[in-house]
Amino acid sequence: MFAFIINRILQALPVMLAVALISFAMFAYVGDPVAIMLGQDFTEAQREALVRDLGLDQPFWVQFATFVGNAAQGEFGLSYRLSRPVAELIAERAPATLELAFCAAGLALLIGVPMGVYTGLYRHSWLSRFFLTFSLIGVSLPTFLIGILLILVFAVWLGWLPSFGRGDTVQLGWWSTGFLTWSGLKALILPAITLGLFQLTLIMRLVRSEMMEVLRTDYIKFARARGLPNRAVHFGHALKNTLVPVITIVGLQLGAIIAFAIVTETVFQWPGMGLLFIQSVGAADIPVMSAYLLLIALVFVTINLIVDLLYYAVDPRLRIGRGKGGH
């Protein structure tokens, strides 16, 4: 088990290094940081001093090694746009994005899985047909349109929910949470629906097709032939067998929700990392962009590790090294 985790972490290292190389390359090839930092008027001496300060006169590999070393300690330098440490900026914005992402993922799972099970079991009922039609809307409508529609209906017409921002937040150490205030919770609803709707329909359709597949298997027929109650057959035997592919997709989707909440955050002016990223792109704020890129790679690598561990928990056939018992 422990060896398995170590093995996985070692496998993740080259991935992280490759991403680090790409984000490092941004400094060299996307604009000239020296020109950006010096502005309009400067002397040659000032320019050389800055080049030396930034270490830009060093060979490429030395610069890269320094970059990786700093990144590993959470040092990403100063934001060009805000002149504040990048790590601090991201730490400030991360809670907003993570809370939104987990709400959206929770919503997608808690509604998507039961809907998938239902439509898989009762393929021909009118409710299943309705869910499937509805899921087509979720899959095909672009996120920004859903967000704007929700704002129009619930914020503008009905006036029930706020149209932007996080509402009031409470500071728990460095973590700012919107879960503890009424306005914070209300502000979460629309963005979470917007962000989670696509995932919800995806999960529903995935669970449905997996359920239909599993229900055809011999072990489900045999479970019925043993006279087990429907609840045990459907949820105990069938649903558990659909979990491996569902975990895979949900894991990747959770990564996508965290990484690409950009559109939703922009529509709702949600003060998260996505909004920070899009503002940084506008200002060619390379330290923020490269740090964001690395962070997202880290999120995906971590989620993949967790997904692998979950496979392990769900499917005994993958538990290598366990006593094999022979024949």
Added chain:
Amino acid sequence: MSNLAPLLRVKNLRVEFPTRRGTLVALDDVSFDIAPGEVLGVVGESGAGKSMTGAAIIGLLEPPGRIARGEILLDGKRIDNLRYEQMRRIRGKEIGAIFQDPLTTLNPLYTVGRQLVETMTTHLPVGPGEARRRAIEWLELVGIPAAAQRIDSYPHEFSGGMRQRVVIALALCAEPRLIVADEPTTALDVSIQAQVIALLKRLAREKGTAMMLVTHDMGVIAETADRVAVMYAGRIAEIGPVREVVKHANHPYSAGLMASIPPLDRRVERLAQIDGAMPRLSAIPKGCAYNPRCPQVFGKCRELRPDLINAGTTQAACWLYDTEATRG
């Protein structure tokens, strides 16, 4: 044994599959009885309706297949028209089932112990602790070595033969009075087949369990069954005591089937075979379904479908045994 009141009675069973191009009749006018403790072998080519009959009895026909006519009675009570929940209580408890492929019959994600325990706690008035104790007993009974340790193993940790033993334990653990065994040895190595059949036979005798044994292995039938039903194109061609059907089959189809078993005591140049193939369900010929292949075919066979009639030692669905038909 046939003088006892039957445990299972199948009367004029007809199973249909509605399809886009009309209704297919998968089983037509199938009738037979199984007495308590009796083993009825059901043989025939693939697609003759052997497995379909078993599925109809346990109430698990694949939709859109449905029982269109006829009755299935267990202990004199109809079970073919029960609601799903009522039938569920009978499955496992009164009628156990064994499937063909032990590699796919067990849920890969649960230990064999858990699968045994859940079956017993569903049907018997026992708690999980008692059920686990009995599960170990059952594993010992079906010949799993070190049952107390192996109970927490997953299906993939057993070989095919061992898995089929586990399946047998699962089918028997709620002590049903009838087992529907659908090709229980077909997927196993030949060397294992004999062991599994011997086990099944022994347990059925010890527990007094009746069995409907579906197979196309005549050797298994000859060794295990009390009576045999030979099926052809969704109907019973012949039914009778195993010795009679194997040695002196009356229906030309069963005779052809038995003749194609290679004799062990002498060498033959060519094995006997039945020319042609069984008709598809959508193209069953008029009259007797076997008439295009039958060496003894005559006028009436092409016109009218024969019912099971007394043919001396067995019952055969053949006009040869209808005195009026042969005379005319």
